Amino acid sequence: MALARSGPNLSRIANSLGVSVATVSNALSGKGRVSAELAEKIRSRAAELGYVPSQAGRALRTGRSGVLGLVLPDIANPLFPNIAQAIEFAASAAGYGVLIADSRGDTAMQMEAINRLIERDVDGMVIVPRRGTRIADIGCPVAVIDSPSTPGNTVAADHWHAGRQIGDHLVALGHERVVILANNPDSNVQNDRVGGIRSALTPHMKAEVIWAEKVELNGGRGCTLGLAEKARQGFTAFAAVSDLQALRALTELQQAGIGVPDCASVTGFDDLIWSPVVTPALTTMRMDTTAIAEIAVSALLDAIAERPMVLSARPAAKTYGNVVSAPTSKVPMQLIIRQSSGRAPSGNTNLAEGEHAK
Amino acid sequence: MALARSGPNLSRIANSLGVSVATVSNALSGKGRVSAELAEKIRSRAAELGYVPSQAGRALRTGRSGVLGLVLPDIANPLFPNIAQAIEFAASAAGYGVLIADSRGDTAMQMEAINRLIERDVDGMVIVPRRGTRIADIGCPVAVIDSPSTPGNTVAADHWHAGRQIGDHLVALGHERVVILANNPDSNVQNDRVGGIRSALTPHMKAEVIWAEKVELNGGRGCTLGLAEKARQGFTAFAAVSDLQALRALTELQQAGIGVPDCASVTGFDDLIWSPVVTPALTTMRMDTTAIAEIAVSALLDAIAERPMVLSARPAAKTYGNVVSAPTSKVPMQLIIRQSSGRAPSGNTNLAEGEHAK
DNA sequence: GAAATCTGCTTAATCGTTTAACCAGACGAT
DNA sequence: ATCGTCTGGTTAAACGATTAAGCAGATTTC
Numbered sequence: 001m002a003l004a005r006s007g008p009n010l011s012r013i014a015n016s017l018g019v020s021v022a023t024v025s026n027a028l029s030g031k032g033r034v035s036a037e038l039a040e041k042i043r044s045r046a047a048e049l050g051y052v053p054s055q056a057g058r059a060l061r062t063g064r065s066g067v068l069g070l071v072l073p074d075i076a077n078p079l080f081p082n083i084a085q086a087i088e089f090a091a092s093a094a095g096y097g098v099l100i101a102d103s104r105g106d107t108a109m110q111m112e113a114i115n116r117l118i119e120r121d122v123d124g125m126v127i128v129p130r131r132g133t134r135i136a137d138i139g140c141p142v143a144v145i146d147s148p149s150t151p152g153n154t155v156a157a158d159h160w161h162a163g164r165q166i167g168d169h170l171v172a173l174g175h176e177r178v179v180i181l182a183n184n185p186d187s188n189v190q191n192d193r194v195g196g197i198r199s200a201l202t203p204h205m206k207a208e209v210i211w212a213e214k215v216e217l218n219g220g221r222g223c224t225l226g227l228a229e230k231a232r233q234g235f236t237a238f239a240a241v242s243d244l245q246a247l248r249a250l251t252e253l254q255q256a257g258i259g260v261p262d263c264a265s266v267t268g269f270d271d272l273i274w275s276p277v278v279t280p281a282l283t284t285m286r287m288d289t290t291a292i293a294e295i296a297v298s299a300l301l302d303a304i305a306e307r308p309m310v311l312s313a314r315p316a317a318k319t320y321g322n323v324v325s326a327p328t329s330k331v332p333m334q335l336i337i338r339q340s341s342g343r344a345p346s347g348n349t350n351l352a353e354g355e356h357a358k
Numbered sequence: 359m360a361l362a363r364s365g366p367n368l369s370r371i372a373n374s375l376g377v378s379v380a381t382v383s384n385a386l387s388g389k390g391r392v393s394a395e396l397a398e399k400i401r402s403r404a405a406e407l408g409y410v411p412s413q414a415g416r417a418l419r420t421g422r423s424g425v426l427g428l429v430l431p432d433i434a435n436p437l438f439p440n441i442a443q444a445i446e447f448a449a450s451a452a453g454y455g456v457l458i459a460d461s462r463g464d465t466a467m468q469m470e471a472i473n474r475l476i477e478r479d480v481d482g483m484v485i486v487p488r489r490g491t492r493i494a495d496i497g498c499p500v501a502v503i504d505s506p507s508t509p510g511n512t513v514a515a516d517h518w519h520a521g522r523q524i525g526d527h528l529v530a531l532g533h534e535r536v537v538i539l540a541n542n543p544d545s546n547v548q549n550d551r552v553g554g555i556r557s558a559l560t561p562h563m564k565a566e567v568i569w570a571e572k573v574e575l576n577g578g579r580g581c582t583l584g585l586a587e588k589a590r591q592g593f594t595a596f597a598a599v600s601d602l603q604a605l606r607a608l609t610e611l612q613q614a615g616i617g618v619p620d621c622a623s624v625t626g627f628d629d630l631i632w633s634p635v636v637t638p639a640l641t642t643m644r645m646d647t648t649a650i651a652e653i654a655v656s657a658l659l660d661a662i663a664e665r666p667m668v669l670s671a672r673p674a675a676k677t678y679g680n681v682v683s684a685p686t687s688k689v690p691m692q693l694i695i696r697q698s699s700g701r702a703p704s705g706n707t708n709l710a711e712g713e714h715a716k
Numbered sequence: 717g718a719a720a721t722c723t724g725c726t727t728a729a730t731c732g733t734t735t736a737a738c739c740a741g742a743c744g745a746t
Numbered sequence: 747a748t749c750g751t752c753t754g755g756t757t758a759a760a761c762g763a764t765t766a767a768g769c770a771g772a773t774t775t776c
Contacts (some may be wrong), residue, residue: 009762020726023765032765034723055479056417057762067416067457067478078631080439085460099425099455099480102443120455121413122424141728222634245607246633251636254612273436274602274632275582277610350417367732376757384736390735391754415732418761721774727767738757745750 008049008069009057015204015270017045027028028053053258059121066301067097069117069125071110077270078244079287083145086293089128093210094301096123098334105198107133124324126293129253137321141303145297148330155295155326157287159189162333163196166239166267166285169335170207174344175237175265179230181249193269209234225249228256231264236344243268243275246282250340257269261342271336281305291331301328366407367415375403386411412463417479425455426658427475427483429468433493436602436630437645441503444651445484452659454481472496482658482682484651489545489665495679499661500701501654502681505546506688513653515645517547521554522641524597524625526645527693529558532702533595533623537588538567539603551599551627566593570603583607586614589622595700601626604640608698619700629694638697649689657684 014021019038026032027042034042059065068091088098095169101117105108110130118194124141135144135152143154144234152155170178180197182190194209201207208230215225227238227249238253240246248266253264262278268275271286272321363444372379379397384390385400392400417423426449430438442460446456459475461468468488476481482499493502493510501512508514528536538555540548553566559565566588573583585596585607596611604626613624618624618638626633661682 005524010764011762021763022727022765023725024448026725029764033722035724037722052477053764054418055477056414056423057731058764059414060418060733060762061764063731072407078436078439084438084442084458085462088458089462092474097457098476099448100428100442100446100458102446104447116450117453119410119413164599209560221638223551244635247632248635248637251609251612251638254609255618255637257615261611273604277602277606279582279606279613280581280609285615368734369732379733380735380757381755383732387734391752393754396754412732415761416734418731418733418763419733421761534762717776719775721772723772724770725768729756729766732761734760736757736759738758739755741753743750743752746748 001065006025008046008051009054013042013046013051015202015209016049017042031302048201049342056321060356061242062137064304065121066095067099067120067122068297069099069101069114069122071103071113071117071122071125071127071129073103073110073128073130075110075197079155079270082287082289083128085299086289087292090293092295094297096297096301103130106130111136123304126296126300131189135321140218140322141307142321142323143300143326145296147192147290149192150188152323153329154299154324155292155329155331157292157333158197158330159192159333160196161195161197161330162269162285162335163241164200165196165333165335166193167197167200167263167270169283169337169341170197170239170265171202171205171269173237173265173341176204176344177206178208178237179227179235180207180239181227181245182209182211182227183245184213185211190241197239197241206235212248224252228253228258230234231256231258235264237265237267237341239267241269243270243272243282243284246340247274248277250278250280250282261340263345265341265344267341275336276338283338283341284336286334286336287333288331295326295328295331299324365412366404366409367412368409369406370405371409373408374401375541383595388556395460406482419615422481422662423479424453425457425478425480426655427459427472427478427480429458429459429461429475429485429487430482431461431468431488435600437628439515440645440647441486441651444647445650446653447491448651448655452655455657464488469494481662484658489542489547489630489655493679493681497691498680499658499665500679500681501658501684502653503650505550505646505666506686507550508546510679510681511687512657513687513689514547514681515650515691517550517691518690519688520627520693521551521556521599523554523691523693524551524627525555525558527641527695527699528555528573528597528623528625529563529596531595531623531699534562535591535593535700536565536566536595536597537585537593538565539583539585539596539598539607540567540569541600542571543569548599549604551597555597555599564593570606578701582610585610587697589614591615593622595623595625595699597625599627601628601630601640601642604642605632608638608640618698623702625699633694634696641696641699642694644694645691646689653686653689654682657682 010021010024014024024042027034027039064189071088091098103113103114126143128145145156146153148158151302180194181193238249240249246266252264268282268284271284275284277280368379368382372382382400383505385392385397428445449456459471461471463546484501486503502512503514505514505517538552540552604624608624617621626640626642629642633642
C-alpha cells in the first residue's frame with residue numbers, strides 16, 4: 001500500500017477530478033489553455049483541499065526559490081527593525097520570503113553571511129553594508145542600501161538633504177554655534193548627513209564636529225563627550241547624526257543642568273523608538289523605509305525576472321557586479337519637529353569668554 | 359545539445375569520476391558504504407568543483423527545507439535585533455536558515471505571518487508572541503519565547519527572578535519608596551518582572567505601579583508620567599520593567615531638575631543599546647539571548663528530527679499544539695550595575711505625609 | 717473540400733537529491 | 747563444497763512542480 005503523503009498536491013487534485021496534473025498546474029497558474037469552467041472547478045477544488053504549492057518542487061523545477069536574502073550590518077543598529085520590517089513587507093507582498101543573515105562584526109563575517117544565503121538559493125539579496133564595505137561580486141542580483149553618495153548604491157534615503165533640512169531648521173531658530181555629533185567618519189551615511197548640515201550654515205556661524213568613536217578611544221566606551229563644556233563655550237545647538245548620539249547629548253546636557261531646549265537644542269536622526277517618549281521629545285529626521293524597501297525589492301525583482309533560467313557561472317563583469325539600480329535612488333527624509341529644539345537663547349550671540357577646560 | 363546547467367551537481371561529479379550519483383551522494387553524506395579512498399577522491403573533487411548541494415532538490419526529496427521561521431511581535435520592540443541575531447546564529451550553526459515574518463500590529467497579522475512561513479515549508483518556527491496571544495495549532499514544531507509563567511512557553515528569561523534581583527539591589531541601597539514603571543498589564547513578561555520586584559520589598563516599604571499605557575490614554579502618546587511629582591512625594595527609586603520606560607523616567611526626572619542618581623535612582627531592563635551611553639548610564643538587567651536562542655533552536659531541532667518523514671495532516675492533540683518543551687525553560691538574567699542607581703538620599707526615610715495620588 | 721488554425725487537454729521529460737533494493741565478488745564458517 | 751555474510755558499489759524510483767510537445771476534434775480559410 002502506497003503510503004499517503006502529507007499535504008494535498010497537484011496530482012491529488014488531478015486525480016480527484018479525473019484530469020492530468022499538467023491541466024491543474026495550468027489552471028492554477030493561468031498559463032496554459034484550460035476552459036473557463038474546468039479552471040474554475042479546479043480552483044475551487046484546490047481551495048477546498050487546502051492546496052498549498054510546494055516551494056521545493058517549484059524551486060527545483062524553475063530554478064527560483066522565491067526567497068530574498070537580507071544582510072544586515074551592525075546588528076546593534078536600532079534601525080534594523082524598521083528596515084527588516086519594511087523589506088519583509090515589500091517582499092511578502094510580492095510573494096517572496098525573506099531570509100536573514102547577520103554579518104555580526106567584521107567584514108569577513110559579512111561575506112560568510114552572504115555565502116550562507118547563496119547556499120540557500122536566494123534569488124537575490126538586499127544588503128545594508130557595513131560602513132566602508134564594498135560588495136564583492138555575487139552570483140545573484142543585489143540591492144544595496146547605503147547612501148546616495150556611495151558608488152554602487154541602489155537606493156537610500158537622501159541623507160545629505162536631510163542634513164540640510166536639520167541645518168535649515170537650526171538656522172531658522174537663530175542658532176549660531178552648532179556642534180555636530182557623529183560617530184565614525186568612515187560611514188558614508190554619516191558623512192552625508194554632516195555635509196548636509198554644514199551646507200545650511202551661513203559663513204559667520206561656527207560649527208564643530210565631534211566624532212564619538214574617536215573621543216571614546218581615550219575616554220572609554222560610553223564616556224562623556226564634554227558637551228556641557230561646549231555649551232558653556234557658547235554652543236547652543238547639538239545636531240547629532242543619529243538618535244543614539246542625540247540621546248547621549250540630551251542626557252549629558254540635562255545631567256549637567258543645562259536645560260533642553262531652553263539653553264540648548266538637540267536634534268537627532270532616524271526617529272528611533274525612544275525619540276517620541278524621552279523628555280523633551282526629540283526633533284529628528286524620519287526615513288521613509290517603506291518607500292526605500294519597495295524600491296529596493298522591486299529593482300531586485302526586475303533583475304530576477306530578466307535573468308535567464310540558467311545562469312552563467314561567470315556573470316558578465318558589469319561596473320558593480322550584480323548590483324541592481326533603481327529609477328529613483330534618493331528618497332527624501334521628513335523633518336519631525338518636537339520639543340528638543342527651540343529658539344536659540346537670546347543674548348547668547350556673544351561668544352563666551354575663553355574658559356576652556358583642559 | 360543539452361544545455362549546460364549552472365552549478366556543479368552530483369551527476370557532474372559522478373560523471374567526472376566515472377561513478378554513480380548514488381555513490382557520490384553516499385560519500386558526501388557519509389551514509390552508505392563507500393571505500394575510504396573513493397570517498398576521499400569524491401570529496402576533493404567536489405571541493406575542487408565548488409559543489410554546493412541544491413537545497414531545492416534535497417528539500418523535495420527529504421521533505422525538509424532546512425529553514426526555520428522566526429515570528430516577531432511588536433516590531434517596535436528594540437529587543438528584536440538581539441533575539442533575531444541570537445536565533446540566526448544558533449540556527450546557522452546548526453545548518454539552518456532563518457526566515458523572518460513580522461506580525462506587524464494585531465493578532466490577525468500574526469496568524470498571517472505564521473501562514474506565510476508554513477507556505478514556505480519551514481521545518482519549525484520560533485515565535486515571540488504578541489503579549490497576551492495564544493499560539494494556535496500549527497502544522498510544524500513551534501518554540502515559544504515568552505515568559506516562564508506563560509502556559510505553553512518553551513524557554514524564556516527568568517523575568518520574575520530578574521525583578522527580584524532589581525528589587526534586592528534597590529533595597530540594599532536603602533530605598534524605601536519605589537515606583538515600578540511598566541507599560542501594559544496584559545504582558546506576562548512585564549507582570550513577572552513587576553512581581554519579582556515587589557517580592558523583594560519588605561513590608562514597611564511602599565511601592566506603586568504606574569502602567570504607562572493607561573496614563574497615555576488620557577495624556578496622549580509620549581506624555582509625561584508625572585514622575586517628578588512622585589519624587590516630591592518621597593519616592594526615591596524608579597524601577598522600570600523596560601529600558602525604554604527607564605529612559606523615559608530618566609529624562610523626565612532630569613528635565614525636572616531631579617538629579618539621578620543623587621536624588622532618585624532609575625533602573626531598567628534588557629540592557630538595550632542606549633543603556634550604556636546615556637548619562638548617567640542605566641543600571642539594568644541583561645538577558646542571555648544567546649542561551650535562550652540555543653535552547654529554543656535545539657528543542658526545535660529535536661522535535662524536527664523525531665518527526666516522521668510523512669507528517670500526519672492532523673497532529674495528535676497535545677496539550678499545547680506543537681509547542682516543544684526544553685529541559686531548561688528559565689534562563690537567569692544578569693544584573694548590570696551602572697551609574698543610574700545609587701544610595702537612597704539620606705534623611706528621606708520619614709514618609710512624606712499621606713498625600714497619595716489616587 | 718482540403719488545408720490550416722484553434723481549442724482543450726494529455727504525455728512525458730526534467731530539475732537535483734536521497735534511499736531502498738539489488739548485485740557481483742571476496743571471504744569465513746560449517 | 748555450500749551457505750551465509752560482508753564490501754563496495756549500481757539501478758531505479760521517488761519527491762512536486764513546470765512546460766515543451768503532441769494530439770484529437772472543431773472551426774475557419776480560400
